[in-house]
Amino acid sequence: MSPAPRTPAPRTLFEKLWDAHVVVPESDTAPAVLYIDLHLIHEVTSPQAFTELRARGIAPHRPDRTKGTMDHSTPTLPRGADGKLPYYTAAAEKQVETLEANCAQYGIELFDMGSDNRGIVHVIAPEQGFTQPGMTIVCGDSHTSTHGAFGSLAFGIGTSEVGHVLATQCLLQRKPKTMSITVDGPLAPGVGAKDVVLHIIGQIGVNGGTGHVLEYRGSTIEAMDMEQRMTLCNMSIEAGARAGMVAPDQITFDYVAATPRGPKGADFEAAVDYWKTLRSDDGARFDAEVTIDAADIRPTMTWGTHPGTAIAIDAPIPAANDAAAQKSLDYMGFEAGHAVAGTKVDVVFVGSCTNGRLSDMRDVARVLAGRKVAEGVRMLVVPGSEIVKRQAEAEGIDVIVRDAGAQWRESGCSMCIAMNGDLVAPGELAVSTSNRNFEGRQGPGSRTLLASPLGAAWSAVRGQVADVRELFDADQKEVA
Amino acid sequence: MAGIQTVTSQAVVLRSTNIDTDQIIPARFLSTTERAGLGQFAFNDWRWKTEGVPNPEFAFNQPHSAGRQVLLAGRNFGCGSSREHAPWALTDLGLKAVVSSEIADIFRNNSLKNGLIPIVLAEADVQTLMERPDDQLTIDVAARELRTPDGRTYTFPLDAFAQTCLLEGVDELGYLLARAPDIARYEASHAR
Numbered sequence: 111m112s113p114a115p116r117t118p119a120p121r122t123l124f125e126k127l128w129d130a131h132v133v134v135p136e137s138d139t140a141p142a143v144l145y146i147d148l149h150l151i152h153e154v155t156s157p158q159a160f161t162e163l164r165a166r167g168i169a170p171h172r173p174d175r176t177k178g179t180m181d182h183s184t185p186t187l188p189r190g191a192d193g194k195l196p197y198y199t200a201a202a203e204k205q206v207e208t209l210e211a212n213c214a215q216y217g218i219e220l221f222d223m224g225s226d227n228r229g230i231v232h233v234i235a236p237e238q239g240f241t242q243p244g245m246t247i248v249c250g251d252s253h254t255s256t257h258g259a260f261g262s263l264a265f266g267i268g269t270s271e272v273g274h275v276l277a278t279q280c281l282l283q284r285k286p287k288t289m290s291i292t293v294d295g296p297l298a299p300g301v302g303a304k305d306v307v308l309h310i311i312g313q314i315g316v317n318g319g320t321g322h323v324l325e326y327r328g329s330t331i332e333a334m335d336m337e338q339r340m341t342l343c344n345m346s347i348e349a350g351a352r353a354g355m356v357a358p359d360q361i362t363f364d365y366v367a368a369t370p371r372g373p374k375g376a377d378f379e380a381a382v383d384y385w386k387t388l389r390s391d392d393g394a395r396f397d398a399e400v401t402i403d404a405a406d407i408r409p410t411m412t413w414g415t416h417p418g419t420a421i422a423i424d425a426p427i428p429a430a431n432d433a434a435a436q437k438s439l440d441y442m443g444f445e446a447g448h449a450v451a452g453t454k455v456d457v458v459f460v461g462s463c464t465n466g467r468l469s470d471m472r473d474v475a476r477v478l479a480g481r482k483v484a485e486g487v488r489m490l491v492v493p494g495s496e497i498v499k500r501q502a503e504a505e506g507i508d509v510i511v512r513d514a515g516a517q518w519r520e521s522g523c524s525m526c527i528a529m530n531g532d533l534v535a536p537g538e539l540a541v542s543t544s545n546r547n548f549e550g551r552q553g554p555g556s557r558t559l560l561a562s563p564l565g566a567a568w569s570a571v572r573g574q575v576a577d578v579r580e581l582f583d584a585d586q587k588e589v590a
Numbered sequence: 591m592a593g594i595q596t597v598t599s600q601a602v603v604l605r606s607t608n609i610d611t612d613q614i615i616p617a618r619f620l621s622t623t624e625r626a627g628l629g630q631f632a633f634n635d636w637r638w639k640t641e642g643v644p645n646p647e648f649a650f651n652q653p654h655s656a657g658r659q660v661l662l663a664g665r666n667f668g669c670g671s672s673r674e675h676a677p678w679a680l681t682d683l684g685l686k687a688v689v690s691s692e693i694a695d696i697f698r699n700n701s702l703k704n705g706l707i708p709i710v711l712a713e714a715d716v717q718t719l720m721e722r723p724d725d726q727l728t729i730d731v732a733a734r735e736l737r738t739p740d741g742r743t744y745t746f747p748l749d750a751f752a753q754t755c756l757l758e759g760v761d762e763l764g765y766l767l768a769r770a771p772d773i774a775r776y777e778a779s780h781a782r
């Protein structure tokens with residue numbers, strides 16, 4: 111009698127992606143050699159990697175698998191009358207020029223300042239269709255986790271590793287652990303992906319995901335569009351996780367089908383057949399599991415100096431139970447026992463790879479239409495890419511933003527990291543749709559509250575940290 | 591990179607938890623195309639009150655900290671960005687090891703590539719060590735041990751590959767380049 115056919119052990123989505131990219135398996139004495147399908151580079155973390163390659167006399171192995179853009183150091187103000195871009199420093203300009211030279215020398219496709227498709231690296235790669243389900247994707251940038259929204263294994267690497275990928279298209283990796291985060295149920299009006307991810311980080315902590323790859327699942331996640339899933343996966347790193355991912359589904363396939371550079375025709379059909387297998391099998395085991403009830407998620411913001419300090423906007427700031435929490439409170443100028451709602455706001459920033467996409471711009475317009483930014487509040491709306499900017503302008507969003515008294519800028523990272531001169535002044539309080547509220551992140555001495563685009567825009571109108579539920583009447587209908 | 595067998599030094603203590611890479615080196619100092627000389631910007635916003643005026647309270651500004659090679663830090667050190675500028679700045683400052691009860695993944699990886707030993711010990715042990723920063727600590731990479739002058743020995747986890755890389759100064763890129771035949775085979779069987 112022949113033995114019964116062995117059914118393969120159930121695997122998680124992560125394990126399927128990992129197994130498909132192992133070039134040399136890991137052993138006790140060495141990490142795995144993992145193949146990288148897509149490598150993204152930008153001006154800040156790549157120059158030293160190219161210098162290293164040159165010093166060794168080697169050229170990139172697969173320049174066709176690397177795509178470059180410039181976003182961190184680039185100005186968001188238009189060219190001056192002299193036709194020159196207003197770079198903040200000569201060093202910033204030199205970084206951009208260095209990237210141009212490196213890409214030109216090695217034949218790497220670059221979305222430069224003259225490109226209609228340039229933008230923040232984690233906005234443009236999905237937009238172009240470079241990001242696809244089933245891929246391994248890396249970039250010298252921690253928010254590479256964004257691309258996990260497509261059911262890819264995507265994570266940030268350091269500059270030495272940028273060199274490794276350029277030289278060999280591979281990385282040395284130990285297999286991380288897995289954690290499932292299941293969110294079920296409908297979200298309340300005014301509550302979106304940003305609130306969901308802030309809530310999750312508030313629950314599991316800034317180190318809750320360390321050593322793990324997160325898989326977001328459940329009906330709440332399945333109901334999200336791709337832009338919301340990107341917002342969610344983007345902030346996985348803020349829970350310390352190596353990566354975050356969502357299994358691809360019809361919503362994912364439709365998104366990729368509409369991109370200019372994704373697979374087409376028979377290639378697309380064949381790809382979808384494969385992509386459909388990219389789900390955690392029934393019975394697959396995760397090293398850790400977290401369950402969240404969507405009904406518990408209210409509009410969420412942070413009170414402290416790391417994203418783990420996320421709380422519901424009307425919840426009291428918790429009492430400081432250690433020196434670090436006290437230091438956070440002192441830095442922010444907040445008192446335990448009070449809610450963040452009602453605090454006077456100086457700056458509002460909408461943008462970044464977390465919330466710089468078209469749906470985010472639409473959320474801002476929804477709030478700002480027919481309203482004004484409060485006196486004394488400086489508001490910047492910065493599209494995540496040139497494409498987002500053009501699409502938003504086609505819908506008249508730039509006009510709504512300007513009419514409300516806010517600034518409509520060129521695309522880039524801008525105030526998220528404050529490297530390009532877009533700064534929050536010392537002591538100023540900013541409500542920002544970006545991902546990090548670390549001390550001084552938006553400029554020396556700046557204070558940051560992380561929020562959704564709706565929350566940020568409504569706070570700009572109110573001139574104080576404000577609850578978006580005020581935008582809805584008792585029947586949960588939006589008030590004009 | 592030269593191999594590292596042992597580090598022997600007193601320690602500098604930063605008790606704060608969740609010290610993120612924006613504190614280790616603020617983003618405005620990343621506009622560089624070099625990796626050398628970043629030590630001057632390490633912990634910049636904590637080190638200086640205003641430009642040129644050092645904050646005397648800050649551990650690294652205290653005279654006895656000069657030349658110390660071990661940092662004892664609060665839980666979850668190095669969270670945040672993937673910037674390798676963080677370990678570049680710390681090694682340029684003269685540090686050879688960071689001890690904490692938790693070290694963020696990317697920072698840990700980046701540290702190993704730059705000869706900065708990431709040492710994770712139990713929170714209680716880190717707290718004990720923080721009480722006696724003037725003790726001459728010995729970090730023994732081959733034994734995976736941190737030893738104190740009064741005879742206490744703490745074992746720390748260190749992946750065998752990372753250990754070999756540290757001890758022998760193995761160059762990871764060289765190791766990967768030597769896998770070229772495997773990589774070529776993989777590419778041939780996964781042509782896309």
Ligand code: SF4
Pocket residue numbers: 181182230231232251253462463464522523526527544545
């Ligand atoms: S928008 Fe902010 S978080 Fe995103 S890549 Fe740019 S600097 Fe990094």
